[in-house]
Amino acid sequence: MSLKKKLGLGVASAVLGLTLVGGGTYAYFNDTETSTNTFAAGTLDLTLDPEVIFNVDNLKPGDSMKRYFEMQNTGSLDIARVLLDTSYNVSDANDNNGNEDLGEHFVVKFLKNEGHPESWLDNDEYTVVEEISLADLSTMTPDDLAVELEDFLFWDYEEDGIPAGGTDYMAVKIEFVDNDEDQNIFQGDSLELEWQFTAEQEEGERR
Structure with missing residues (x-):
């Protein structure tokens, strides 16, 4: 065999070796496993029953109204706390209120039922x-009010909050205060009260 042919075979062998090295090692036995993972968020859902707590007309100073409502946790996550934000708007029928605010003449009394839940509706042990006052209530931040009402909210549970599927029973009384003075400027006036309840989740935990 000539030197030229020998050199040709040598070059071909070298190229083949590089191809095998470059292609890596191939395993004829292999095994593949697939992990399919799911992350689903829970729901935080606070429901008020009834949604309209007060709807009263033809009021006069000295009248009071006691109402009951439920805060229901209809979501899948526990509620850690509920914040209450108050706002209201006064319609002055005769445009003669001046600097007087009807909201200062309405007092809100948050009540705790000291009786048994089964006799909630007809129990007077509060x-x-x-x-x-509504005027002062509207100036408080929800966080500050939560501190003031820590004995009112969630009284039905050993710990704060409403567990998923649970219900907290509330009672509140609003009084149109008779201050023993002339309150004629409020005749025909109306006050629209808005209470916004905001439920907050519990802190995250290791799962």
């Missing part, structure tokens, strides 16, 4: 947890 303790006033907090008493505050």
Whole structure:
């Protein structure tokens, strides 16, 4: 064999070796496993029953109204706390209120039922947890009010919050205060009260 042919075979062998090295090692036995993972978020859902707590007309100073409502946790996550934000709007029928605010003449009394839940609707054993005018209530931040009402919210549970599927029973009384003075400027006026309840989740946990 000539030197030229020998050199040609040598080059071909070298190229083949590089191809095998470059292609890597191939395993004829292999096994593949697939992990399919799912992350689903829960729901935080606070429901008020009834949604309209007060709807009263033809009021006069000295009248009071006690109402009951439920805060239901209809979501899948526990509720850690509920914040209450208050706002209201006064319609002055005769444009003669001047600097007088009808909201200062309405007092809200948050009540705690000291009886048994099964007799909630007809039980008169109540303790006033907090008493505050609508005017002052509307200036409080939800966080500050939560501190004031810590004995009112979630009284039905050993720990704060409403567990998923649970219900907290509330009672509140609003009084149109008779201040023994002339309150004629409020005749025909109306007050629209908006309470916004905001439920917050519990802190995250290791799962």
